[in-house]
Amino acid sequence: MLGSMPPFVLFFIGAIVVAVTKGTIRKGVVLAVPLIGLVNLFMTAGAEVGAPSAIGESVERVYLTLELLGYTLQPYRVDKLSLLFGYLFHIAAFLGFIYALHLGDGTPDGSVASDVGEDDVIGDSTATLQHVSAMLYAGSALGAVFAGDFITLFVFWELLAITSVFLIWARSSDKAYATGFRYLIIHVVSGVLLLSGALMLAHQTGSIEFGHVAGELHGDEGGGLAAAGLPALLLLIAFGIKAGFPLAHNWITEAYPESTPTGTVFLSAFTTKVAVYALARSFGGLDELIWIGTAMTFFPIFFAVLENDLRRVLGYSMINQIGFMVAGIGIGTAMAVNGAVAHAFADVIFKGLLFMSMGAVLTMTGRSKGTDLGGLYKTMPLTATLCIVGAGAISAFPMFSAFVTKSMIMVAAIEEHHYIVWLFMLFASAGVLEHAGIKIPFFAFFAHDSGIRTKEPPKNMLVAMTVGAVLCVLIGVFPGTFYTLLPFEMDYHPYDTRHVLTQLQLLCFGALGFIMLIKTGVYPDEKRAVHIDAEVLYRKLGPWIVTTVGGTVGRIDAYVRSAVMELVHSVLGALDRLHGEVGPLARSWPSGSMVLWVALLLASCLLFYLF
């Protein structure tokens, strides 16, 4: 049975078991499910599978097919691309559940969150809800990456939204509820667009296979988005919303800081990476993605410099990193797409580690803003060290994961002569060091001493962070082993002297720039404030338009109503005057006057007759 079981089934069964168990049994189940799932996947991988058809030769296995309305559904299709994301999501779920293992055990020893009235932030009272929704969420992500058709993808796409929103609501604050609803609406819209595009595609091509869309419509992988038409555009927007394309990116920076410390770790692992996977499968080589991705690497780093909430900074950092992946998918060569999916893999681990460290800080202090934190290295030295490892990994220092993944995308950009794109990426790489490599650990653990005295987080949190940190280093030190998991054949060697030294030069002189910015007072202070972004369109402008237009329509409606009512009243008044009790047309006349009028009428007739 193992080896052919769709991975999502195991997680969905696991969610049911988690819902009805407690204590140690539940802890055993949440850890066992991803591990058994991983064994299941390794047994699947025993069968020969290859790269998806977009670039390499297609060697895939379909383990399950269903018929629906004349279409063939493939709920479990495996090739090297889906397998890589399958491994990744099992590892992410395992790490996430280790990190969340203490939920339900009460407030961690040493936490001072209650001193600032933030003990609810830990989400301990919603442990069952969080474990069940995280299990379903991980299962949905696995269902999406192993979907062989767009209908199955749509089902899991919507399940991703519905199951994950509870990780935001689990924080049980008014702000979290409002954020959760906005998150849900945005993701349901994405699903509706996906279904619309898929149905139009099915109408045009007669196939619902989840494959390369431009190729399906155009006969080859070239031709661009315009040639692919409306179905491709709808699918691209659907994927883009989940991937955090510019203007659709604020669900990330809104939802991640509002979720519980453990919930954010799960949120950061799955949704955006499913979108990256979908883009890699359906839109590899689409030129438009190069510039969309480049924009994503560029603009968030400015917001990240200014932002006060460190988990929101990581949200912007997430968009920045996805930008590299999207650009790599757009470049579309074997090395570029390999780089994109490898970077997605590495990002889940190092970004997860950074979110874990900030979650640990939030759990133990009840705070996550730069203005409220600082000096925590004294009481949380292990967390600080593990955070620095994550910071080193995301900054792409040699011997860390991003050094061997992101560089593939950048080399591919050069090989395809996208020099401007490469320069933007190089700038964005320096920006990553600024906001994720320096700002996060600096403001949380060093900088000014906030005076907060707490303890290290629970052991399970430290274990999860340590495993994440070890993986960041292992990928960086042994890239060859990691590269064998990638979907396409390529020849890339990250450790040549020039690459190592130039990368160190870029990062160290960037850091020197940071020191000078601090010393000269040019670096902007942390402020208790928000910085408006595209979300202002639907959080301020949209409601303002609705209120203003609604008010105007209301006033016009009231004016027209009163005018019409006045008219009706005046007509009724006139009729009343004529036909009322004393009105001339309703008055009682004496019978003598009637005889007089009849006589006059007869006399007139007689006169007419005579003359």
Add this chain to the structure above:
Amino acid sequence: MSHGHHEVKEPVGWMDKPDIVKRLFMIFYVICGVLFLAEFVLMGTENAHPHPLEDRVRFFVYPLYGFISFWFLVLLARPMRTLLIRSEDYYEGGGAYDPAADPGHVSTHGHDGDHGSASDHSTNDGEVTDAR
């Protein structure tokens, strides 16, 4: 809120000691110096993969690019802040940012040598929370 009733010994971190901080900075400057000198070694080497910048201007490109990138980033972010900053409750009905009403306004400047020196910037009226 305050936990003055149980006196605890203030932990002294290694960054509270100016000598250590100064030494760390010195080590970092030395590393930068070594990386600068490495530029001369690099001039005689070839890339395993193509690097267009180096084909044209081979000397000191990456260090300069990294340094300038940080300054460009911050110098552009500052006017952006002027344009975009709003009060913390902006989306809950608040309005413009008022610096006078920002108790947690934290200066990041001048930390070289006095990292973590007591809680002079404490955000909670000097509150020291201690759970131990």
